[in-house]
Amino acid sequence: MILYLISVLLVAFIIVYFRLYLFVFPHNRLVILMYHQIQKESHEDLTVSLKNLEQQFSYLNRKKYTPQFFSELTVSTKKNIIITFDDGYRNNLEYLPSLLKKYNLKATIFIPTGFIENGYKNYPMMTFDEIRSLDRNYFEIALHTHAHDSLKTMPSDLIEKDLEKNMQILDAQNIPYSKVLAYPYGKYPNKEKEKSAFFSILKKIGIDFAVRIGNRINYYPTQHPYELCRVDIKGKDSIIKFKLKLIFGRLKLF
Numbered sequence: 001m002i003l004y005l006i007s008v009l010l011v012a013f014i015i016v017y018f019r020l021y022l023f024v025f026p027h028n029r030l031v032i033l034m035y036h037q038i039q040k041e042s043h044e045d046l047t048v049s050l051k052n053l054e055q056q057f058s059y060l061n062r063k064k065y066t067p068q069f070f071s072e073l074t075v076s077t078k079k080n081i082i083i084t085f086d087d088g089y090r091n092n093l094e095y096l097p098s099l100l101k102k103y104n105l106k107a108t109i110f111i112p113t114g115f116i117e118n119g120y121k122n123y124p125m126m127t128f129d130e131i132r133s134l135d136r137n138y139f140e141i142a143l144h145t146h147a148h149d150s151l152k153t154m155p156s157d158l159i160e161k162d163l164e165k166n167m168q169i170l171d172a173q174n175i176p177y178s179k180v181l182a183y184p185y186g187k188y189p190n191k192e193k194e195k196s197a198f199f200s201i202l203k204k205i206g207i208d209f210a211v212r213i214g215n216r217i218n219y220y221p222t223q224h225p226y227e228l229c230r231v232d233i234k235g236k237d238s239i240i241k242f243k244l245k246l247i248f249g250r251l252k253l254f
Contacts, residue, residue: 034230110144186213215250
């Protein structure tokens with residue numbers, strides 16, 4: 001009897017922890033994938049190989065996932081998925097357009113305008129002209145701050161100025177964007193008082209959604225629009241691991 005109760009409790013915990021109950025409500029299940037760079041070959045966590053990415057996109061297409069932009073989230077469909085890329089690397093421009101068209105998918109690119117203006121390390125970045133030229137049928141541009149500094153301990157006034165600068169530069173460059181923010185490094189204030197003040201800033205400047213990492217599947221519509229979770233797709237993830245992440249989000253209990 002005790003073993004039976006333990007088994008029942010364990011199953012219940014797994015269902016809740018991994019949000020597997022969302023399979024019962026497929027219209028409310030929202031998967032958001034997080035990528036960074038693409039290269040022909042990769043041995044780094046933040047860079048996916050072209051072969052792996054094509055396998056993943058092909059799987060999403062075959063399984064009839066519904067690609068969404070954040071601006072389309074009022075539409076209720078089954079197997080909702082948002083594909084996101086951070087930072088605006090030039091290899092995104094090199095590889096993504098043809099893959100998105102081939103597999104009938106869409107991608108949101110989060111742009112830190114400081115990286116586009118000043119570069120980032122030795123990585124080739126897209127230019128504003130190239131960002132502006134992206135086909136809006138397949139690409140959505142969104143916000144990733146200007147300076148790409150962690151927002152976790154930044155003073156409120158500096159956060160507001162940085163985010164406004166992010167938007168002002170995109171406006172000046174005549175680049176349409178959605179008011180969706182990806183937190184640099186996935187970090188934002190987590191103490192209740194500071195978090196509440198931070199979310200008030202986001203609301204004040206008109207941010208609709210914000211994404212962290214979290215590695216969990218989202219329930220949508222959400223009561224927490226500034227804490228949507230993304231599933232981090234690593235460069236070395238096999239197609240089996242990718243499929244599991246689409247189901248569970250995180251693959252570890254702790």
